[in-house]
Amino acid sequence: MQAEVKAAFGPGGALEKAISGFRSREAQLEMASAVCDSIRDGKALVVEAGTGTGKTYAYLVPALLSGKKVILSTGTKNLQEQLYLRDLPRIQSALAQPVATALLKGRSNYLCTFRLTQHYQHVPVQDAALIQDLSLIKKWSSETQSGDIGELTYIAEDSKALPYVTSTTDNCLGKDCPDYEECYLLKARKKAMNADLVVVNHHLFFADMALKDTGFGELLPTMDVVIFDEAHQIPDIASDYFGETFSSSVLLDLCRDIEIACKTELRDHPQLAKTAEKLASLTKDWRLLLPEDPQKGNWRDLFQKAEQKVALSRISDVMQMLYQVLKGSLGRSDLVDSCYERLALLRNRLEKLLDVDKTGISFWFDTSKRHISLHYTPLSIADKFQELVFDQPRCWVFTSATLSVDGGFDHFTRQMGLGAARTLQLDSPFDYPNQAMLLVPRYLPEPTDAKMAQALLQLAVPLIEANEGRCFFLFTSHRMLQWMAQQLPDYIRLPVLVQGSTSKRVLLEQFVQLKHAVLLGTGSFWEGVDVRGDTLSLVIIDKLPFASPDEPLLQARSEDARLAGQDPFAVVQLPQAVITLKQGVGRLIRDVSDRGVLVIADNRLVSRPYGEVFLKSLPPMRRSRSPQAAIEFLTAIHAKSGAEPSKA
Numbered sequence: 200m201q202a203e204v205k206a207a208f209g210p211g212g213a214l215e216k217a218i219s220g221f222r223s224r225e226a227q228l229e230m231a232s233a234v235c236d237s238i239r240d241g242k243a244l245v246v247e248a249g250t251g252t253g254k255t256y257a258y259l260v261p262a263l264l265s266g267k268k269v270i271l272s273t274g275t276k277n278l279q280e281q282l283y284l285r286d287l288p289r290i291q292s293a294l295a296q297p298v299a300t301a302l303l304k305g306r307s308n309y310l311c312t313f314r315l316t317q318h319y320q321h322v323p324v325q326d327a328a329l330i331q332d333l334s335l336i337k338k339w340s341s342e343t344q345s346g347d348i349g350e351l352t353y354i355a356e357d358s359k360a361l362p363y364v365t366s367t368t369d370n371c372l373g374k375d376c377p378d379y380e381e382c383y384l385l386k387a388r389k390k391a392m393n394a395d396l397v398v399v400n401h402h403l404f405f406a407d408m409a410l411k412d413t414g415f416g417e418l419l420p421t422m423d424v425v426i427f428d429e430a431h432q433i434p435d436i437a438s439d440y441f442g443e444t445f446s447s448s449v450l451l452d453l454c455r456d457i458e459i460a461c462k463t464e465l466r467d468h469p470q471l472a473k474t475a476e477k478l479a480s481l482t483k484d485w486r487l488l489l490p491e492d493p494q495k496g497n498w499r500d501l502f503q504k505a506e507q508k509v510a511l512s513r514i515s516d517v518m519q520m521l522y523q524v525l526k527g528s529l530g531r532s533d534l535v536d537s538c539y540e541r542l543a544l545l546r547n548r549l550e551k552l553l554d555v556d557k558t559g560i561s562f563w564f565d566t567s568k569r570h571i572s573l574h575y576t577p578l579s580i581a582d583k584f585q586e587l588v589f590d591q592p593r594c595w596v597f598t599s600a601t602l603s604v605d606g607g608f609d610h611f612t613r614q615m616g617l618g619a620a621r622t623l624q625l626d627s628p629f630d631y632p633n634q635a636m637l638l639v640p641r642y643l644p645e646p647t648d649a650k651m652a653q654a655l656l657q658l659a660v661p662l663i664e665a666n667e668g669r670c671f672f673l674f675t676s677h678r679m680l681q682w683m684a685q686q687l688p689d690y691i692r693l694p695v696l697v698q699g700s701t702s703k704r705v706l707l708e709q710f711v712q713l714k715h716a717v718l719l720g721t722g723s724f725w726e727g728v729d730v731r732g733d734t735l736s737l738v739i740i741d742k743l744p745f746a747s748p749d750e751p752l753l754q755a756r757s758e759d760a761r762l763a764g765q766d767p768f769a770v771v772q773l774p775q776a777v778i779t780l781k782q783g784v785g786r787l788i789r790d791v792s793d794r795g796v797l798v799i800a801d802n803r804l805v806s807r808p809y810g811e812v813f814l815k816s817l818p819p820m821r822r823s824r825s826p827q828a829a830i831e832f833l834t835a836i837h838a839k840s841g842a843e844p845s846k847a
Contacts, residue, residue, distance in 0.1 A: 201235050203264050204228075207294060214256065217293035226625040230257035233623050234596055238265050238424055241592035243620035245430075245612060247602040249627030249818070250785050254598050255286050258426050262396065263296045267423035267594075269396045272404045274429030275727050276304060276349065277704070282428070283398040301387070301394035305403045309384040310336070310346040311366040313376050318363040321462060323455055332360035346383025356702045362452070369449055369541045370456060375533040397422075401432055405440035423593060429727065430597035431778050434614040437580045438752070442560075445548040446572035447482045450514075453545065454479035457525075457538050464532040471524050478517045485510045486571050497751045498562040498573055499555045511553065518546055551575055559759075563751030576752055578759050585616030595620075600627075601781040605812050610774040627818060629788050637820040638798045638829040639805055646742040646801055652682055655800050658826060659683075659739055660690045662798065665830040667837070668693040668715035670737040673725055673783050675744045680721050693717055698724060710734070726782040729789055736795035736836065738787045743801045743813065744779040745772060773809055777816045784817055794836040796829045 207213045208228045214221045230248055237244040238261060248254035262269045273279045283302040291298060319337050322330055332354050343350055348365065366384070376382065391397045427433060454475045461472040488506055501507055525539040552573045555562050561576045577583075588595050597617070604610045608622045640658055644651045663670050672687075674680040684697045694716040696706050703723060710718045711734055718724070725744075746753045753775075757767035780799075787795045797820065804810040805824075823829060 200239070200261065200264055201232060204231050204235055204261050207260050207264070208256075213293045213295075214260070214290075218289060224253055224628055226628060227253040227257045230254060230598075230623065230625055231261055233621070234258050234261045234426075235265075237596055237621070238262075238267065238594045241423075241594055243588055243595040243617055244597070245602065245608055245617060245620050245622045246596065246598040247608070247624045248598055248600060249625060249629075250600050250788065251627045251629045251791065252600075252625050254600070255282065255428070256290060258428070258596055258598065259286060259290045260294065262424060262426060263290060263294055263298055265424065268421055269424040269426065270404075270422045271396065271398045272425070272427045273398070273400050274432045275723070276308065276400055278429065278727050279304070279398055279400045280349070287396075287398070298396050299394045300396045300398070301391040302398050303387055303391040303403065304347070304400065305406060306367065306371065306384050307361075307365045308348050309366075309382075309387065310340060310343065310348060310364055311371075311378075311384075312340060312346075312381065313372065313378045314366060314370070315340060315364040317456075317459055321459055323363060324359075326359065329359045329363075332358045333363070336360060336364050343383075345387075352702065352704070362448070367449070367452070369544065370452060370537065372533055372537050375537065377533075401427065401429075401436045402440075405433075405437045424596070425593065426596040427598065429599050431599040431601050431611070431782075433597070434580065434611075435752075437584065438576050438578075439574075441580055441583060442574060442576035443548050443551050444572055444574050445545065445552050446570060447486055448570040448572070450482045450545065451479055451570075453538060453541055454482070456534060457521075460532055460534045460538065465528060465535065468528060471521075471528060474517065474521045474524050478514065478521055481510070481514050481517055485514060486566070486569065489566055489571060491568065493566050493568065495565040495751060496563065496749065497754065498552070498564045501564060502553070502555055502562075511549070515546075515549060515553075518542065518549070522546065549573075561752045561755035563755075574751075576755075578752075578756055579614075581614060581616030583616075588617065589619065600785055601778045603816070604774040604777045605815050610770075610778075627788075629791060629793075629818070631788065631818040631820045633821075634794050635788050635818070635820040636796045636829055636832045637817070637822045638796055638826065639802070639822070639824060640798070640800060640826055641802075641824045643800055643802050646803070652679065655679075655741055656683065656686055656690065658798070658800060659687070662737060662739070662796070662826060662829060662833070663691055663693065663717055666737040666796075666833045668713075668717050669733065669735055670717045670739065671724065671728075671730075671735060671786055672717055672719045672739045672741075673786070674719070674721045674741045677721055679741055680719050684719055687717065687719070691717070695719065698722075724786075725779065726785070728786055730786070731789045731793060733837070735786070735789075736793070736833065737798070738783070738795065739798040739800065740780070740783050741800055743776055743799070743803055744783070745776045768809075773812060777813055780813060781816055788818070796833055798829065 205228065208223050208231060210223055215223065226248070230246055230252065233244055233246065234257065248257065271282060273282055279302065287300060315336060319333050322333065335354060336351065339351060348361065379385065457475040458472060461468060465471060488510060522542050525535060525542060528535050529539060530536070552562065552575050559578055561578055563574050563576065565572055602608060602611045603624055612618055612620060644654050659672065672683065680698065684695065688695050694713050696709055696716050696718045698706065698720040706718060707728065710716050711730065714734055753771065756771045760767040760770050784797055787797050804813055
């Protein structure tokens, strides 16, 4: 296979002939060769491939040429679709490999026609926006072939209607569902089972590992090769799925389904309806014990408060009562039978989350405007994952542009139990010293200083104006993002796009179409976003992305490191922040012709000893402390490129 791979990538090879602009790259071929070896030997491989290496093609080509069954897992649904709809068909066509492929998402991405019918006929809440969205979804349901919720681009990603028209592991009726044969999720699973190459995402993969409920558990044993792209996300995602969650939203969803059953199939059972109503009321009261604004914290500490113990004791008692009442109605309704099983699971989860004395576990909570969730998260997944990877001969490839910290892989391999895996680090082929400048401005206040927000605004405005927009403004907190979203439009005449105002996909489309916009983002905009050319030539990062010290899982991991005689900052906080920063930095230069300025508005990068670890982990851009130098650099690159001026 090595010879076939080298031929495909080489001058005059299949990729060069079929793909316009393709050029053979030494690092890309080196990675492809390493993947070949891993597939042949059934071993694990960890690869950091710098931006521009072409890692997607480097694993796709050997995967398709191997003739083996392959799972490709990506970090997000957006990347999953990009891989399946763009990259995979392009490589298949170039190689003339007729491989059966399938795209499989988690159950929440597929319409549940049964739940849609239920809630369309019995609207849960008299809310105008909810009713409108349910009507739009009802109309779409008669048109869709796939049932993929992603097709609903005209409905907000956080629409209140979506939980009512999709299923969860808790409320799915399975084979007892009247719409089972026409189930969109079932159809997607069947296609995946018959495919040679299946594209999934990390959340789906680990949900299955933990719950064995995605239909994917039957798939993995038949696969010879598992490839994780954006592998830096895996430790946190896997930790979540190897734990447990108990939430008010799931409890209220259960109560609503019981209410529907009482209105349709069990009208002679008023006690059941009253008990479910009582449980729903107590659940809502529980949420009201905490402030309205969303927060996150240590569940062990919160559970020490008397009002929490009383609230959960009452909820537990009524859950027990509801369990007994439901037990008496078993066999009368598929929905009631399902509710009984769901309630049994929820009781077990609550029991685990009330046993806060267990060690090696992070007990934490988070709240939204309407709900509260309790979480039980293991501090380490290394043992479980090591067992999974080395249990039987199978190729495992873990790749990302951001896996190393200070030139090494210890942080990632230790987290994942991959000490025996082969590692490979490939630098980006981009000419960073000439393509990009890193600006760390002088005289900025400390990040915690109240004056910092205004100083950041004053720094950003002349840079944005000199660049005529074309800017990603990335934040470490929603609070700072919202403040800047209010202030910035008063200082510039350019379009300001704000995360949360519409879907991520629409925002990116608007950014590209407008050409001279400023996009304010946090979280998801730090990674998985690919904007090339003059459309994006300025990335401003408000501060080093250290996780909040109040983050419960971080606290627990730090305490665990301390007990092991390690420095929590060095082994937990710093590596995590470095990888996050590398992701944000990676938005700037996406192609050999890209030029631009990266601004990190945090003096700690040069004033603190740990700043050197960050700098060593970043691409070798030319550096400056002068905003004027950055303005001149931006002016020069746009003059050279002849970029279209703003019409603002």
